Amino acid sequence: MAFGICPRLSHLSLVGLILVSAVSACSSGRSTPGTPAPATTHGSNPAPAARAMAVPSLAGYDLALSRGTRSRTGAPGPRYWQQWADYKLEAELNPVSKRLTGKGAITYYNRSPDTLGTVYLQLLQNIFAPGSRHNTTVPWAVEGIELGRVAAQGKDLAAVGGEGPGYEVNGTIMRLRLPKPIPPGGKAEFAFEWRLRVPPDGAPRGGQDGEVYFINYWYPQMAVYDDVNGWQTDQYLGTAEFYMGYGSYDVSLTLPAGWLVTSTGTLQNPGDVLSGQTRARLDSARADTGVVHVVTDLDREPGRSTTRGTDGKLTWRFHADSVRDVAWAASARYLWDATNAAVGDATGDGRPDTTVIGSFYRPEQTVSHWDQSARYARYSVEFFSKYLWPYPYAHMTAVDGPTSCGGMEYPMMTCIGGQWDTLGMYEVTTHEIGHMWFPMIVGSDEKRFAWMDEGLTQFDQSQSMDEFFKGFDDEERNRKGYLDLAETGGEVELMHHGDRYPNYSAYGVASYYKPATVLVALRGVLGRDVFHRAFVEYGRRWRYKHPTPYDFFATVEDVSGRDLSWFWRTWFFETWRLDQAIDTVTTVGDSLEIGIANRGRAPMPVHLVVTRTDGRADSLAIPVDVWLGGAKRTAVRVPREPAVRSIEIDPAREFPDVDRGNQRWPR
Numbered sequence: 037m038a039f040g041i042c043p044r045l046s047h048l049s050l051v052g053l054i055l056v057s058a059v060s061a062c063s064s065g066r067s068t069p070g071t072p073a074p075a076t077t078h079g080s081n082p083a084p085a086a087r088a089m090a091v092p093s094l095a096g097y098d099l100a101l102s103r104g105t106r107s108r109t110g111a112p113g114p115r116y117w118q119q120w121a122d123y124k125l126e127a128e129l130n131p132v133s134k135r136l137t138g139k140g141a142i143t144y145y146n147r148s149p150d151t152l153g154t155v156y157l158q159l160l161q162n163i164f165a166p167g168s169r170h171n172t173t174v175p176w177a178v179e180g181i182e183l184g185r186v187a188a189q190g191k192d193l194a195a196v197g198g199e200g201p202g203y204e205v206n207g208t209i210m211r212l213r214l215p216k217p218i219p220p221g222g223k224a225e226f227a228f229e230w231r232l233r234v235p236p237d238g239a240p241r242g243g244q245d246g247e248v249y250f251i252n253y254w255y256p257q258m259a260v261y262d263d264v265n266g267w268q269t270d271q272y273l274g275t276a277e278f279y280m281g282y283g284s285y286d287v288s289l290t291l292p293a294g295w296l297v298t299s300t301g302t303l304q305n306p307g308d309v310l311s312g313q314t315r316a317r318l319d320s321a322r323a324d325t326g327v328v329h330v331v332t333d334l335d336r337e338p339g340r341s342t343t344r345g346t347d348g349k350l351t352w353r354f355h356a357d358s359v360r361d362v363a364w365a366a367s368a369r370y371l372w373d374a375t376n377a378a379v380g381d382a383t384g385d386g387r388p389d390t391t392v393i394g395s396f397y398r399p400e401q402t403v404s405h406w407d408q409s410a411r412y413a414r415y416s417v418e419f420f421s422k423y424l425w426p427y428p429y430a431h432m433t434a435v436d437g438p439t440s441c442g443g444m445e446y447p448m449m450t451c452i453g454g455q456w457d458t459l460g461m462y463e464v465t466t467h468e469i470g471h472m473w474f475p476m477i478v479g480s481d482e483k484r485f486a487w488m489d490e491g492l493t494q495f496d497q498s499q500s501m502d503e504f505f506k507g508f509d510d511e512e513r514n515r516k517g518y519l520d521l522a523e524t525g526g527e528v529e530l531m532h533h534g535d536r537y538p539n540y541s542a543y544g545v546a547s548y549y550k551p552a553t554v555l556v557a558l559r560g561v562l563g564r565d566v567f568h569r570a571f572v573e574y575g576r577r578w579r580y581k582h583p584t585p586y587d588f589f590a591t592v593e594d595v596s597g598r599d600l601s602w603f604w605r606t607w608f609f610e611t612w613r614l615d616q617a618i619d620t621v622t623t624v625g626d627s628l629e630i631g632i633a634n635r636g637r638a639p640m641p642v643h644l645v646v647t648r649t650d651g652r653a654d655s656l657a658i659p660v661d662v663w664l665g666g667a668k669r670t671a672v673r674v675p676r677e678p679a680v681r682s683i684e685i686d687p688a689r690e691f692p693d694v695d696r697g698n699q700r701w702p703r
């Protein structure tokens with residue numbers, strides 16, 4: 037609010053002129069610059085220069101606006117619609133053959149205004165099929181998904197091309213030509229039987245290492261049909277992640293007795309599968325604020341951790357609602373820690389809610405601090421529930437998986453593999469748990485807009501680490517990651533399909549470091565309060581829905597009341613770099629004139645702090661408008677007295693400037 041008590045730089049908002057303006061400095065008592073006056077608000081006629089900074093339009097989005105499924109405020113439109121599917125899945129895992137056999141039925145609800153004669157499903161396991169296309173390393177000679185039966189609307193379909201009912205598999209996408217089209221408001225039943233071999237360690241995001249099984253992307257899943265793009269049928273190639281629709285799941289998983297199983301969803305039959313001792317300890321974890329060892333090293337056998345089962349097997353049943361996927365994990369070697377997290381009022385009944393926190397890991401993984409995992413997970417869930425909105429699901433469980441999991445998010449689950457120190461373990465745990473909000477709850481298209489889930493989560497991770505480690509500056513690490521690549525010129529813009537980056541570092545910077553850094557810059561432009569309100573409002577509007585980048589942009593403009601097209605254009609559509617410099621400092625009468633150069637192409641407001649020998653720190657903000665007409669230099673005047681000790685641009689380091697060496701005077 038520093039600028040609130042200062043005179044406005046009103047004449048600086050004239051676009052396209054290089055102005056020297058006399059500014060009466062005022063003391064703020066703090067060094068954070070305030071928010072400059074709104075430039076042009078949304079809906080008014082932008083100045084010509086602002087129009088030149090317009091955001092490229094997206095055909096499908098403009099059509100969605102005109103049809104009323106999206107709105108100019110960034111909220112879902114009055115005619116927004118979204119598909120839904122109910123899944124009933126059964127699988128049996130044979131740890132000897134490492135094979136999974138599955139059977140499933142899907143009821144697909146067509147809530148679109150379109151008649152669908154064809155539907156698409158994802159067979160993501162086909163990234164492991166012989167001869168598959170992929171852009172990451174995958175284990176050699178695994179298998180894809182082997183379909184035994186494919187049926188639609190009560191009719192078995194054959195794998196044939198051409199016209200008429202049938203199905204075709206192309207990589208990770210299956211196309212079903214239906215016996216009868218599904219009208220708007222109608223539904224259709226599909227049935228499948230399949231087998232797959234769980235891939236070994238080395239498989240991206242899951243698999244098995246002989247001891248632990250993390251089962252992901254294991255069933256035929258409806259592709260997304262949305263109001264902007266229709267069917268999204270992009271292949272799963274390994275680098276870019278996913279786009280999934282919402283639905284409910286009933287899942288039955290059969291494994292040897294004595295194996296512990298954890299899955300997306302709520303366990304429906306604890307009395308059938310968990311021993312009395314395990315259930316009692318789990319109950320105490322629901323109430324206890326400490327971490328309860330539900331299954332210890334001494335308990336891991338049928339009759340102790342689990343019941344004995346029938347023929348040495350147990351069937352675990354889970355139910356999940358409003359999730360975009362189901363993943364699960366199983367091992368005979370897992371320990372199980374549990375506690376609970378306070379999430380605030382998740383159900384909206386005015387009373388506080390809790391969720392169960394779980395951690396499944398092998399005893400030797402204490403080397404990677406898995407004995408702290410439940411505590412880290414609880415802290416993360418509680419942090420994000422306060423920072424964003426209450427965690428809505430029944431549990432959040434961290435799972436020790438094959439090394440190639442790295443860190444990967446699934447609804448209510450994370451798979452974490454590899455070796456970690458405590459900093460890294462907290463970081464990966466909180467990052468993956470952060471993904472419960474983006475993209476598990478806010479269901480964006482991760483393939484085409486990786487920044488929408490990774491960038492937002494990387495930013496959220498930094499907030500969580502700052503609080504957990506009491507001031508740890510993770511934002512600085514993100515900024516450095518971005519600037520290091522930006523300085524080489526190897527950067528690619530954020531609005532770029534995740535599978536079309538020239539290399540992994542360009543993908544990583546554009547998906548993680550840069551968007552996280554850009555959000556910090558946006559926070560600097562808007563001020564913390566407005567930024568946070570806009571950020572949470574975007575999430576609130578798009579919970580369990582499918583936002584595009586334009587819905588994010590429009591929501592931020594709607595909440596802040598500002599036209600930020602220059603910001604979106606600069607940071608999401610271009611690779612323009614920011615380089616603001618103090619060019620000259622000269623005495624003019626009783627003033628000091630500070631000449632500021634914009635040496636990069638990125639236009640940003642200038643946040644100046646003038647520190648005087650009496651200790652006063654005056655904050656000045658020069659609106660971005662000075663640059664929008666192409667000016668490369670501007671100047672401001674401040675009183676000469678009391679004597680100026682130093683002048684610095686953006687001492688709070690909110691903006692990712694490529695050269696900090698020219699931002700201080702004296703140098």
Ligand SMILES: [Zn+2]
Pocket residue numbers: 467468471489490493
């Ligand atoms: Zn991530």
